[in-house]
Amino acid sequence: MTTRFSSRRRRWFTAAAAAVACVATVLTSGAAQAAPAKQAKAAKACAPVMFVVPGWQDGGAEKLLNRSFSPQGADPVRIPYPNAITDINLYHNVDVGVANLRKALYDLYVTHGCGLDTKVYIAGFSLGALVAGTVLETEPAGRNIQGILFADGRRQPVDSNVQGDPGGLVGHLPVPGPGGAGFRAHDAFKYPTLSLCNGPNSPGGADLICYGGTNLDSYFASHPFYTFEVARELNAHGEGPYPNNLRNRVIP
CATH class of the missing domain: 1.20.5 (Single alpha-helices involved in coiled-coils or other helix-helix interfaces)
Structure with a gap:
C-alpha cells in the first residue's frame, strides 16, 4: 500500500x-x-544636420555656423575642441575633436534615435579638417553622410584638378603630424568628401596647410580666401558619390 x-x-x-x-x-x-x-525601436525621421569643426581660434566658424550658408537648410552644430590661442598641442587638440565628433554622431543615431538615412554633413576647416577627415575615414558604412573639408593638411595629391599638386602639409613631414601620418590613402574616405584648397593662383597664394607646406607653424598663421559657404561649394563641385569617395579641388 x-x-x-x-x-x-x-x-x-x-x-x-x-x-x-x-x-x-x-x-x-x-x-x-x-x-x-x-x-526594435523605430528610428525617427530627422531633419538634415551639419556638424562643424572650425579651425584654430575658430577660423571659418562665422560662416560655417550660419544656417544661411548650409546645404538643404541643415542645422549647423559646432563640435567643440581645444582650439584657443593657448591650445598649441595640435596633436591633442585633434584627438579631442575626433572624440567629440564621434560622440555627436552617436548621440544623433542612438541617443536621439535618428535614422541612418538622416542627411548629415561634416564640415571642417584647417585643424578642424584633420578632425573631420579622420572621422570621415573611420565612421562605419551605412550612413547618409557628405563631407566637405577646407584646407585639409593631409589632402592627397591624387585626383586633383591641378597637375603637379603637391598635396597637404602633413604628407611632407618626416614624422606623423596631427591627425596621422602622411597623405590620406587614395580611397581613405568611407563617405563622399569634397576637399578644397587654395592653390598658387588664389588671392593669398598657395595655402601651405593643404598645398605643399613643410612646417607646422602654418597652422598658427592665417590662411583665408575660402567662402566657407558649404551649400555654394557643393552646388559648384557637386555632392557625392565621387570616384574613391573623393573630389579633390584646388581653387580658384
Whole structure:
C-alpha cells in the first residue's frame, strides 16, 4: 500500500514537473520572440544636420555656423575642441575633436534615435579638417553622410584638378603630424568628401596647410580666401558619390 502510494506520488510529481517545464518552455519561447520586437525601436525621421569643426581660434566658424550658408537648410552644430590661442598641442587638440565628433554622431543615431538615412554633413576647416577627415575615414558604412573639408593638411595629391599638386602639409613631414601620418590613402574616405584648397593662383597664394607646406607653424598663421559657404561649394563641385569617395579641388 505504502509502496503503491509512493510510486503513484512519484508519478504525479514527475507529470507535474513535466507540465511545469512545458509551460516554462512556452513562456520562455514567447518571451524570446517578444524581446526583439520590444527592442526594435523605430528610428525617427530627422531633419538634415551639419556638424562643424572650425579651425584654430575658430577660423571659418562665422560662416560655417550660419544656417544661411548650409546645404538643404541643415542645422549647423559646432563640435567643440581645444582650439584657443593657448591650445598649441595640435596633436591633442585633434584627438579631442575626433572624440567629440564621434560622440555627436552617436548621440544623433542612438541617443536621439535618428535614422541612418538622416542627411548629415561634416564640415571642417584647417585643424578642424584633420578632425573631420579622420572621422570621415573611420565612421562605419551605412550612413547618409557628405563631407566637405577646407584646407585639409593631409589632402592627397591624387585626383586633383591641378597637375603637379603637391598635396597637404602633413604628407611632407618626416614624422606623423596631427591627425596621422602622411597623405590620406587614395580611397581613405568611407563617405563622399569634397576637399578644397587654395592653390598658387588664389588671392593669398598657395595655402601651405593643404598645398605643399613643410612646417607646422602654418597652422598658427592665417590662411583665408575660402567662402566657407558649404551649400555654394557643393552646388559648384557637386555632392557625392565621387570616384574613391573623393573630389579633390584646388581653387580658384
